[in-house]
Structure formats: C-alpha cells, structure tokens
Amino acid sequence: MLDPTSSDDVFVVHGGAPLRGTVRLSGAKNSALKLMAAAILCDGELRLSEIPAIADVPVMVDVLRGLGLEVDLDLDAGTCVIDASEEPDWHAPADAVSRIRASLSVLGPLVGRTRRARLALPGGDKIGARAIDMHLRGLEAMGATVWQRDDEVEVHADELHGALLTLDFPSVGATENLLLAAVLADGETVIENAAREPEIQDLCRMLVAMGAVMDGIGSPTLSIEGVDRLAPTEWVTCPDRIEAGTYAMAAALTGGDVVIERVRSTDLTLPLIKLRAAGVVVEEGADSLRVKGGDLDAVDVVTLPYPGFPTDLQPQLMVLLSQAEGTSRCTENVFESRFSFVDELRRMGADIEIDGHHALIRGPSQLHGATLTGLDVRAGAAGTLAGLVATGTTIIRDVHHVDRGYAAWVPRLQELGADVQRVPASELGPVPGPGDA
Ligand code: UD1
Secondary structure: OOOOOOOOEEEEEEOOOOOEEEEEOOEOHHHHHHHHHHHHHEOOEEEEEOOOOOOHHHHHHHHHHHOOOEEEEEOOOOEEEEEOOOOOOOEOOHHHHOOOHHHHHHHHHHHHHHOEEEEEOOOOOOOOOOOOHHHHHHHHHOOOEEEEOOOEEEEEOOOOEOOEEEOOOOOHHHHHHHHHHHOOOEOEEEEEOOOOOHHHHHHHHHHHHOOOEEEOOOOOEEEEEOOOOEOOEEEEOOEOHHHHHHHHHHHHHOOOEEEEEOOOHHHHHHHHHHHHHOOOEEEEOOOEEEEEOOOOEOOOEEEOOOOOEOHHHHHHHHHHHHOOEEEEEEEOOOOOOOOHHHHHHHHOOOEEEEEOOEEEEEEOOOOEOOEEOOOOHHHHHHHHHHHHHOEOEEEEOOOHHHHHHOOOHHHHHHHOOOEEEEEEHHHOOOOOOOOOO
C-alpha cells in the first residue's frame, strides 16, 4: 500500500525503541523505473512484478501514458503491464517528466524505437549538478543529432548505429540510456567504463529475455549487438538493496534485531563488510539477512560506483557513525552536494566536520530531537533513523521525498516497534525548532 502522499504531512519520531521483527523488501526503485522505461522498446506487452509502491512509479506511468503506451498498474499487487505494440509518441509530457529524475531513462528507448525524442529536463533529488553530457555525447557518437535547450533536450537519429562509447565516469543513467538505445541500433555498441549496479544488471537480463544480444553484463565493458525487435516478456524486479541497507542500519543503530526478507546479499557485499567492521552482527540466510545491533565502532567508508559503497546509503551511514565509538572518515565521490544532510545531523548534536567531499565523524554523540526539512529521499530516511536514537521529538518535513523511494516507510517501521507517526502538518502542536532539544 502507498502511504498517503500529502506533501503537507510530517513524520513525528520518538527515539529509544530497539527495532525488532521482520521486514520484506520491495522491488528496487532504481530498477523498476528503468524496466518500465524499457517497455518502450517492446513490440507487445511487458509484464512486470515486484513493482514497489512508491510515489515515483505512478509518475513514470504518467510519462509512459503521455507517450501513448497502455499501462495497467496495480500497486497493491506490485504489478505493472505495459503495452507498446503501437509505436510511441516521441515527445514526452513535460509535467510528468520534470517530476522525477528516472524519467530521463525514456530518452534512450525512445531514440532506439522511434529514432527521435523530445524530453523536458528531469527533476528528482537536489543532490548535485546531475549533468547529462555523457548521455548526449554517447547518442551523438551513435549518429544522433542533439539539441539542448534551457529546459528540454531533442534528439533525432535518422540512422542509429553502433559505436565504441568510453564513459568519463561509470554513470548509472548514461550506461542505461546508451544500452537502451543500442539494443535496437544497427550493429555493435561497446560501452567502456560502464556502470554495473545490480539494477543495471537486472535491466540487461530483462532485455536479453526480450531478445536483446549482449555480452559483459555486470562487467565494466558491455557489448550490445543491435536487433530488429524486442519481444514481450514477464520480469520480476530485483530486490531493493538500498532499502535493505537502510533497514539494516536502523536495526544496528537502535540495538535491535531485525530479519530482512527477499534480500540478495551479494548486492550488498561492501555495506555488509562495513557493518560487520562496525561491530554489527549480520547473519546471511538464503534470501534473508538477520541484523543485530550492539556497541558500534568507527569505520572509514568511501562512496563509489558499484561494487563500491553506494552513495544512496551514505546519509544513513552518517547517522550510524555518529553513534559509533571513535573517529570515522567518510568520503563522498559520486554527488557533490550529498553532505547537505550533515547540517541537519549537526543540529541534532552530531560531531561532524566537513572538508570538501571528506567528513570526519566523532562519536558517539547523544542526538536530540529537531525539526528536519528540505531533505532528499535518502536523507529523509536517514533523518528518521536519527530520530529513532534521539532524545525528545524529531519532526521530518517534506516527507514526499521519502515517499518517492520507500514503500510504506512509516507502517513498516511501526511494525518493527518504532515510535513513528505520520500526521498532517496542520495537526501538529508546537514542535522543536531548528536546534531545539
Ligand atoms: C542513479 C540513481 C541514484 C544513485 C546514482 C548513483 C536512479 C533513478 N538514480 O542516479 O539513486 O544515487 O545513480 O548510484 O537510478 N554525471 C555527469 N554527466 C552525465 C551523467 C552523470 O557528470 O552525463 C555525474 C552526475 O552529476 C553525478 C555522477 O555522474 O555526479 C553520478 O551520476 P549517475 O551515476 O548518472 O547517477 P544517476 O543515474 O543520476
């Protein structure tokens, strides 16, 4: 079930309770949205399951319907059936596209299927400049002409041919867009320095099930031999490793004992190494994890593209490190503005020093409740975690960000024993102001 998504709601968190129980993960946000975009390439019906009940999914449905695709979404069942038998429109609807970053991933499939695309420049988290130069340079190398205006991009490719594409950086979005364009291009495309996140592997494997020809899935060099058409298929979205990591840290932080179901621990190798190094007990089952918290020790962490430590777990990790004994160092290498959450954490009493993209965290600090605002999807979750170990009341505003990435965040935390409520801001009494205890 989707949480109610009024952007006026707030989370009210009272800390102290150790989390206990079982939580089952949703399908991965960053896979589901791309699998949905890939439906544009499918000459027929794509049937997806384990689609997460998050707010970005209906927005992506609006984007696809705006392109003329038939979409049947059942968020309660976690299914989405998308029919692209008719050739899609090439002009994506600006209002929906500008609401989520992932809508950029319709660019590659549109160019692949219709040989042209016009797209408003997308929205999403404000965690850095989030340029799209690699996406556009790659399409140009494949024979496309690109026009970039202030608020939109237009691409025409009368001939779309394979090419050798060497990325400056293993960008998730650029790798996905280019491989999605390449599957219906003429000839062979090789993407060097490709991103290899588990969600990209999920996308590649689904495309192969649809008839795409690819080599090097999960490696930094991806070769794609273009085919004429992609056939309908059924696909189960991979589990959300970021959601897994978030609940694991929540369990560890609160000194709890939580079983996380439908996990692929191989997607979480480095986060689990770091949790164990911090003194957290992690038991791995066939497709589950049991995480037990206790005394936490400082660890050093560097965010990098997969298989490096995910930037999407960095804010949650900062909360954990604020409770660890000793000095931890955290380096953020993926998004330049991703330390903005640190100011909020400092207001709650964390001892964190920032120098460029390096952070020094001295712990443990007793956190105290505060009102947190303007957070992105991961920082909103991290703020909730901070509230779970703080004294007093923590209020999280702008919770629509959390709705974009976490299915049933508040009900699931409540089931684990957390004292968290979601209430309309208008029902809130006097709350702690910035820095108030
Ligand atoms: C995706 C994920 C996001 C995750 C991120 C990194 C989705 C919807 N979002 O975002 O949750 O945090 O991967 O794992 O899947 N860059 C350029 N030029 C480009 C493309 C990227 O300079 O053409 C830069 C970006 O500004 C950023 C870095 O590369 O600093 C990483 O971006 P990228 O890997 O593309 O992330 P997204 O696909 O935006």
